[in-house]
Amino acid sequence: MGRTTRKRRTSPVTKALAGAAALALGGGALVWADFYASAHEPGPSQHRTRAAGARIATIKCPDVGQRLRNVPRGARAGVDRELARLDQQITEAYARLASTRQAQSGDPDFVRNAILGPLKSQRSAALERIGTDIRRVGGTAPKGLGRFAGCKGMGAGRPDGNGGGGQNGGGQGNGGQNPGDNGNGNGSGAAGPVAGDFVDITTVEPGSGGLPNGLAADGGSGSTGSFTTRCGVNENNLFNSDNIIVAPGVDNGAHHTHDYVGNQGNTAFASDQDLAGAATSCQNQGDRSTYYWPVLRLQDGTAEFDAGDLGGGAEGNVGKILKAREAEIRFVGNKRGDVVAMPKFLRIITGDAKAFTNGLANANTAWSCTGFEDRRLTDKYPICPDGSQVVRTANFQSCWDGRNIDSANHRDHVAFVQPDGSCPNGFRAIPQLRIRLVYDVPAPAVENGRVRNPYAVDGFPEQLHKPITDHNDFINVMDEELMDEVVRCVNSGADCD
Template structure:
């Protein structure tokens, strides 16, 4: 039920290069391709050597979606479709890179003239259409043309130096391999995760989580209660690669596969009425909210149902999908005040699926192990000891601007609490959603700088399956009576279910 099998493309793992098509939500992204010469090429040793050493390139495009902070509500649907068009243009540019490596070897200006130039022209036309959508809806024209140009950036390895504008992405070279061999790709054609992306939980210091944004909003004062909703662990096998929040009306808008619990009509084409009239997996039938997150996969060679689909193997997301053994969904309060009811249909995204290239500003999830949950890391997958399970935690923004259920970049209408627990000026406290997912994951092993039996969250290929890109999504579709019950429980200090 609900499995997405309608979008197919040749999987990256079967491409003629060890590279990955990269495309990003919001029309921005980093496209990279490793043009390693095949050992079976008939072009002679000279070309093979040159290809192995020089045929690595990136295309770094501005993330237009995050830059559009003011878009009239009536224009957002059209703008989302144009942003998706920008994504497809990046994909086409990658394909051009992959198919023309011999031409590039013989012409130093080939990438600029045959790939980047046409890409810029296409992007400019699309950005013009975005402006037209905004103006027709009464918005102010913006100088979007400055985002048309993408940069070609040669790189010896995927990773280091490729994380968008010089933001710190750490050492991403997969254990210091040289150019002679492509990095291990774990069967996904899109290298990663690497050994350096894993850490033994025993080596994590307690209370050392490096990002503070998502820490629990409540404490011993203020509104101290909680409300837990039980919605299962996707027993209905509802998977798709849509994203109703970021890309409404766009097929495969997420470019990676999601798990869904709660609302059962969650596709890119669902209206608020569709969500309101949907079935729900939540025990309390008044909760038709949609809770969704990228699937966790074991990269073990399993051919999943989406092995040939967009969002799955066709975009580098391969291996066995691991369902959570537990999905704990809880709403808590605020340390300094009571909370007010969330508006129905409010959309909240926490974390950033593109944090590897965008930087850490919106990164917000953590990995841990059962029995060690005082040790949380955002930039590593954890290796748990025998008998311990992997835990993914997401603590959402819990301050609301009091007016909007969404914003143009899907972030500005909500905020995290300040260091003292209060909301920023102009915002009011709402129940904080906390999602805790527990998985049985065979422990990876790291030998000689290589990871064996890795697991990873689904993501865009250019993000190299980095743990920092984990994220979580929510649309509130509780009925009024239930939301009022949630608020009453939290403000009165009760723990309710």
């Protein structure tokens, strides 16, 4: 099956990252599975290395992008490039962490001196450049940016970002399973998921699960209609590892591969005008919106088209890409009142690709199985019974500040409804986007603390393929007539398709 690909631009930083990834891989992708185990040496040294892996599974760094609130528009391009550079630096450091387990076993200060120390220096320089970019256009750089330079080692057990320890790591946190505890990972060639990341959906209590984000906006006596747009399931095989919202103009800004439906011009280098003029996979040609999410993979050893690429196998995203059998894209209303039209080119990110290390503030995941959708999981992948399919659901923010199509941290211009269905002060209700994806996934086998043929979302390497990192992205590129129709349907109580 063909894949839509493009020639990648290669910057010095990208070359350095490729080198670090190659070092971690050591010439064979399956070395990724050994991140938390020994170099196959028997005896006491093996146990020491496993102990080192248990102390530090990954690297936790402050997410600077989410802390920047007032970046002048003239500085945003430069700041976004530096933020992407911070992500690359973490990926490089994580690759070094993964490839030096033997050295770590013999030196308790190795991680601090050889990995976290140099990383802090690199991040300090990038943070200084962010301040320079802001001041260059007359802005005021946030005070104390340098305090975000330091990173910590972190265990593998908690998705709330608090399971790590100090500079030499810490415990696993809340009783979680370390990838090193299941015997050389899961054998897939990726750093996670592990057996503890899966649960049999039939053992989950009905009505359980769910995060405070993603509250339902429709229902009540307000706007009760809906509008469904049909854009397929990526039959055109449009994939890339760019991040057009967070890292515009940066190749491989996501460090993981996305599925795209709707707009067919999606790359990190596309302008709003490019998107407006692009083709669309949506049946209604007035909808050139871009809908995208990290691909779901079956870690079965399949060499996909990106097996050797950054964003793919070179960064631990391995195995067969599973295309959704259904992709329902639906807009609904607000239970307190009418909605207003979304502005063209409005950008919304829901969920957090770094929720494992960032914490749950922006996490918004809902995993389930068909026939069991009253049972939602946030930090576990479901194992579905025979005849049932895996379901990923994303309910987007449905309140808009009435002015901006984006914000410096890509979040402040939109908000979730409050528990009573109202929007925060100064925000207006807009149609809530809901994306429901259904997949045929062979059920993974969990035996003796190990998982075979697991499935997982693509992610930043240091996030260990945790389910809590699932996320979804949207750019509104509907023409004005179609957006007006969406609003009419939602506000009138009609269900339009």
